[in-house]
Amino acid sequence: EAGVTQFPSHSVIEKGQTVTLRCDPISGHDNLYWYRRVMGKEIKFLLHFVKESKQDESGMPNNRFLAERTGGTYSTLKVQPAELEDSGVYFCASSQDGQAATNEKLFFGSGTQLSVL
Amino acid sequence: GESVGLHLPTLSVQEGDNSIINCAYSNSASDYFIWYKQESGKGPQFIIDIRSNMDKRQGQRVTVLLNKTVKHLSLQIAATQPGDSAVYFCAERDPSSGNTGKLIFGQGTTLQVKP
DSSP states (O other): OOOOEESEEEEEOOOOOEEEEEEEOOOOOEEEEEEEEOTTTOOEEEEEEEETTTETTTTSSSEEEEEOOOSSEEEEEESSOOGGOOOOOEEEEHHHHESSEEEEEEEEEEOOEEEOO | OOEESSOOSSEEEETTEEEEEEEEEEOTTTOOOEEEEOOTSOOOOOEEEEETTSSHHHHHSSSEEEETTTTTTEEEEOOOOOGGGGEEEEEEEGGOOSSSSOEEOOOOOOOOEEE
16 A cells, blocks of 8 residues: 655755645545644644645645645645745645544655755 | 653664653643654654553553653653664644644654664
8 A cells, every 4th residue: 555645755946936745645545634844843733634625724834835635635735935934844644534543543754855945 | 832842852872772762741631642753754653652541651662651740751762773763753632633633743852873
């Protein structure tokens, strides 16, 4: 079974440009999460999709970030325009159950390393 | 806001020794905690978890201890191996979100295992 896949693995862009990150969750997983780790600090929650609906987007930093999950399958996270402080690693995670008793069934992708110059 | 933090950014241990990684949390309402391991180029991987009604839980070579009185969490790795080298994160499930995958992470401790 394929895991959570993210593309690209690395992206280097200039300040002011647009970047779109993609996440393919494990097949059948209705719940999809975006997290990011900035400047070697803690990993922070961005948002949570249940199928195509945004369940919780309280972690989105500002309106330069737009997440979509059309059709409830893969998700994209677009940053427009990118700023220097957006540099970091963006992780996607998925799970089948939204109300899970444990986190053993929450699977993370390898992340996208975003560098804004 | 609430946060989960780690005491040390880096821990260096000799192969074969035991490792102890510590974490402090601030939300007394938190009832579920997880330790993740992140290897270079990979995403966080579940290691072990513990609920607030427990003080200790053991896995294979790993033990998690929870002290709710002082809001402290620790991960003990027995007979540390080179393959244990990674960044370790503690995390708590956000108590306001129900039993979802919304987590509050600590800053991470880099474990370096010397041969």
